[in-house]
């Protein structure tokens with residue numbers, strides 16, 4: 001048996017490369033990353049899927065024998081990293097752009113190599129403390145007490161789910177009462193909230209969509225009246241969601257006024273700052289988000305405004321005990337792990353999780369907060385600059401001055417033909433590839449939106465956006481005028 005065991009050990013030897021092989025692997029990966037980064041400014045904003053990409057991966061079946069590193073990296077280049085939307089590029093303005101912080105990438109590498117068990121404090125007290133340090137820094141940033149509950153999640157949607165179940169516990173909503181409770185959202189509340197309500201078993205709540213004002217912010221007076229009417233009709237208003245930067249237009253709800261209404265009706269106030277939260281680092285952002293410290297819970301996405309790669313959201317809950325009641329657990333096989341201090345797993349749906357704190361903490365350490373403050377202020381000014389430039393182009397109708405860094409606009413005109421022209425313009429821009437932006441509908445009208453949040457997005461990219469939009473806007477308007485049925489001429 002010993003001999004057989006040794007044979008198996010030898011057959012599995014590849015799983016543990018020696019130092020020279022590790023160095024070779026790192027060097028090849030490093031070269032790949034550098035080549036890709038060097039090509040990034042010249043890559044299109046969007047590349048549609050194609051047969052060559054499918055073939056490139058199909059040529060790499062997972063098999064019994066190893067594949068060469070060169071072949072796999074070539075497959076990644078041809079089959080993966082060439083395709084789709086190019087989020088980390090400076091010329092990317094779609095959806096909500098995400099960064100690609102290089103320091104975060106290195107942090108992920110270190111966290112993976114050392115593989116600290118960060119779910120339970122006993123497993124890696126230092127890793128838990130790094131998570132704590134990030135969460136405490138965020139509590140201070142948002143004006144939350146330092147004993148608030150918090151969790152670093154995989155993203156904003158899971159963070160929202162944690163907030164919603166914490167709210168359910170905090171507000172004491174029992175399953176049998178759900179159908180007699182009411183929740184207040186708007187048309188522009190991110191769908192992550194409705195999704196979280198459904199996953200949490202709360203889809204039978206009565207959901208009110210509170211009207212927006214002309215700048216796409218929640219109408220706090222209408223919220224107050226609706227909650228009052230619902231209470232009078234025997235419903236229990238228990239949750240209101242404010243947005244600190246909607247995905248559609250970047251609008252920030254009047255957080256103070258919403259907090260007043262929430263307090264007067266005894267509702268839990270959740271603030272969705274997944275996109276906008278980072279602007280708390282700027283003086284202007286702090287003014288616009290004033291009142292966020294009065295919320296009961298909030299969500300923020302470091303993989304948006306702190307430029308870390310995809311995979312990190314944050315939830316903060318003022319009443320840590322509510323958060324713990326929603327997520328707490330105990331198990332016989334964890335009896336050695338101590339329980340005096342709360343662990344990340346006590347406040348999270350996850351038990352085992354990656355050491356996420358490092359990918360936020362290391363860049364903050366190595367860059368310093370001032371650099372983030374400058375970058376975010378730059379994005380706010382770029383959005384205002386773009387808004388001004390668009391107003392100078394007569395063929396466009398431009399939305400309100402941006403609260404944060406999303407600007408909405410469209411080729412002027414009403415009706416289905418104008419909507420179709422705007423849809424065509426968005427497609428034309430995406431196909432052109434020099435920049436990328438995405439569209440939405442607001443009040444049933446097709447709008448284009450320029451979202452400025454990429455760490456690599458600077459003045460030259462916004463200048464380019466103005467140029468591309470102007471040029472293709474003229475082309476699309478001409479084409480659609482040409483396509484309109486001409487009045488019948490004399491025959």
Ligand SMILES: *Cc1c(COP(=O)(O)O)cnc(C)c1O
Pocket residue numbers: 096154155156157158190192245246247272273274275301313
């Ligand atoms: C991105 C976003 C979310 C969802 O977060 P994910 O990280 O994509 O899961 C929720 N709300 C807003 C306002 C967002 O911008």
